[in-house]
Amino acid sequence: MTTTSAAPSRRPRSRAPLTGRxxxxxxxxxxxxxxxxxxxxxxxxxxxxxxxxxxxxxxLHEWSLVGGDAGWNGLDNYASVLGDRKFWIALRNSVSIFLLSSVPQIIFALLIASALDTNLRAKTFWRMGVLLPYVVAPVAVALIFGQLFADQFGAINNLLGTFGIPPVRWHVDPLSSHVAIATMVNFRWTGYNSLVLLAAMQAIPRDYYEAAVIDGAGRIRQFLSVTIPGIRPTLIFVIITSTIGGLQIFDEPRLYDQFGQGGSDSQWLTLTLYLYNLGWDRFDFGKASAVAWLLFLVIAIFGLINLLLSRRISTEGTR
Amino acid sequence: MTTGPAPIPLLSPAQAARNRRRRMRRLTVAQRKPGILGYAFLGVVLLLSILPLYWSLLVASGDSTSARDPNLSWIPGVHFIENAYAAMTNPAVNFWKALGNSLLVSTTVSASVVFFSTLAGYAFAKLKFKGRGPLLVFIVATMAVPTQLGVVPLYLLMAQYGWIDTMQAIIVPALVNAFGVFWMTQYVQQAIPDEIIEAARVDGASSFRSFWSIALPIARPAATMLALFTFVATWTNFFWPFIVLTPQNPTLPVALSLLQANYFVDYSVVLAGTLVATVPLIILFVVAGKQLVSGIMQGAVKA
Amino acid sequence: MRTTLRARTALGIATITGVALIASGCASGGDNTGDEGGEITLTIASFNDFGYTDELLAEYTAENPNVKIVHNRAATSNDARANFFQKLGAGSGLADVEAIEVDWLPEMMQYSNKLYDLSDPAVDGRWLDWKAAAATDADGRLVGYGTDIGPEAICYRSDLFAEAGLPTDRAEVAAYLEGDWDRYFEVGHEYVAKTGKAWYDSAGATYQGMSNQFSNFYEKNDGTIIATENADVEKTFRTVLEESADLSAKLGQWSDDWFGALSTGGYATMLCPGWMLGVISGNAADTTGWDIADVFPGGGGNWGGSYLTVPAQGKHTEEAKKFAAWLTAPEQQIKAFQNAGTFPSQVAAYDDSALTGAVNEYFNNAPVGEILINRANAVDPTPPFKGPNYFKINDAAQQALTRVEEGQQSIDESWAQFVSEVEALG
Known part of the structure; x- marks a missing residue:
């Protein structure tokens, strides 16, 4: 398409006094x-x-979903949430699931993007192929993977069994459940993010690569010193959006088993699920709101860390 | 006048240079040849994208023991219709109502987001007014605000209006969003020459008319993509609908969550229902997947 | 090329829009609850299976031609609870008649002013005293009509009993198990020693049965929480878990594996309130061998049971009250029992031959009517006190039991965590 904007118009304008109209x-x-x-x-x-x-x-109020506002109670809700073991477990789980979903996801997205950033046959086919999981709703993904990761005779455990690996207790061990939930997130978003990164890669001028080749750089070296610096802003964008989303994860843990409480020992209770359970299962809006603000704080802190880290990286990059 | 040929663009030196760079870039896209390894790797990725869906088809076409069957056949069974029917007629799930609701909500929200975003994008890109820059920055900044955390008051608000368990509760908060405005601003800025707008104004077209008959048609490609993404996002949205709707009046994701919340769960039925609920988006994907791909890639360049 | 793609997209969107409009038209068409020509629509919301079949509800509409009934069934009691309280708080959206379960009745009684007063001389004395008393608030307003109660017996697999050399005839089984919980565990060890298989399904269910025999388990009558200092709680908790080490199949109730084991014989016995009969026969239809014995450890016990309430926010409260009264009349409740095993809480039903003579073919033609009447008579007439915090505390206890059964924590660790969770509630 022609993407141009014109110089200012040179048509003369009338200078007569203005009428009311x-x-x-x-x-x-x-x-x-x-x-x-x-x-x-x-x-x-x-x-x-x-x-x-x-x-x-x-x-800052005692507030029940059913009964409504029952008056000011200062910081009691915060004190009680911060004193609740479940809050800290939920914080741990949210961070753990977030890391397990964003780190491998970005690495894989980079690999897929660089595989796509070649002179492929049937480009569109491959690009559409990796995007397919994106149109499957998280709820559907959770229902499917919840079964794939069933503890007794689930498909994944059956598969592991054929390699002689003992069954993993996906719905019992905290870390295993985080891996399973992170897998759902990765399934849906890796392809999407690899297209985002692919677009950034295609904007890197070819002569940078040529220069690198002349300097004797191999494929991996090219990837590290041309590709990665070239897509840095996009990479930072992907990391920040996945932070904001990852820390608020709800759909997948909620539907990971049929009860939706995050496991018998809150193994996969996330902060948003904890917020939901307080508000719409215990009907305590006061405490749910306290959790919302605390979660806001957590996201702000992680956002700040991201910003500082990415600033450092980008200043190092420009040198 | 809108149908006339576009006026010959007068390029400023800086713009000409930018365009040259752009053309260069297009020519210099890495033309590396993919090795057999590259194809193999992508093949595996593709397989992993499809396998979970195919596996759920296998289970959904089997019986209640299929999900746990270590020797599940790779060929689908014969019970899919039966299982899908069981899911869709489960009285606790209200599947048909959910389908209707999801279609209604997703189309309404998509149409509205496109309209209001294009309107605002047109204003930001082509009209001059005080505070234009800061306001646009503000809009972009709001994208980083996790508004999802305001659910408690939002719920109270909906209760106040008697909107609990209604589709308004889903549609109204989603009528327009920051991403849409930003996206359309970017597009309108580069796709519509200022002088067309100016010419229309001089010819006496009202501002809304020049928006409606000039900007909107030209913005159509970007608007289509925005509609697609909004549709997918709305269709798959769960958190807020799950809070504000009930089993009697759900959207599809809410209804799906109910399939599993049962005293006895037959997973071949659950997965059959899940697949049926995914079909509309798969159709959309087949029809417009190419647009989704290019939408993601264009959005990324600008971000 | 570009244009065709765009055209196809547009076509796709247009098609979807069209379907949406049609579908939403259908959806809202079915949603019509307005009055038309004196006709009213009453909605009733229940959960799981109350035995309210379309045929039963049609009897009411036949007698009252101006009434149309819409029955919404939630899958589980938990879903129904969330829905009930959310809409009670919102002030609109509840059905005209809402079914509620005894476990969250105390929580609901805090908001009894949001419910229509159902007191009526016509229904005085219809229910067991304790059943009606629990749904009467401090101002003497009766806000719930009792439907069923859950007198508990023991369900057992006679085929598995035979393998273990235990008696199989239901009268002999009852005599053999007669006694307190220790006796039940003792026979369990005997069974496990012979077969190596589990005796009961889970620590959670057994704990539930035991805890329901105490009058003040978690809370005093004024609502003060005593769960952590009441020695009975800790003793019950520890006893169940120690016994469960070999007796329990460690299958959480309502989990997939729990359902599966109904057929595969993963456990030989189960505590069995009346409504559980339908759950067993419905989910293990092809399994033969389930039977029911007229016995319960430690005397009698009640598990579950429900009420019908009429939210004050409804448009047709008086009509709804009339409908609820009809549905909870002994004749209708007996039909519900025949449909789903929900044992009547209505006194008059116990003399009705339709109940006393009821036989369940699936349970080896057991005289379930007679058995459950005996079990109901064995229940302590002053029911256990369950205050507003009961649901939350019991939930924490059940999770604590599960943690041990899943092998995540020792009994001590799990108990300590339960204590801290209960303290956080206060």
């Missing part, structure tokens, strides 16, 4: 842009910003 036209001309962008701001204020701020208010 023109003045109105002028006003509406100025107001129009604000009208056009207002839907987003109104909606964001009502269903985004206001609830977030109001969550803080609710978190």
């Amino acid at each position: 023109q003045r109105f036209a002028n006003f509406s001309y100025r107001a129009t842009p604000y009208v056009y962008i207002s839907p987003f701001f109104i909606l964001f204020a009502v269903v985004g910003l206001f609830p977030l701020v109001y969550t803080a208010y609710v978190s």
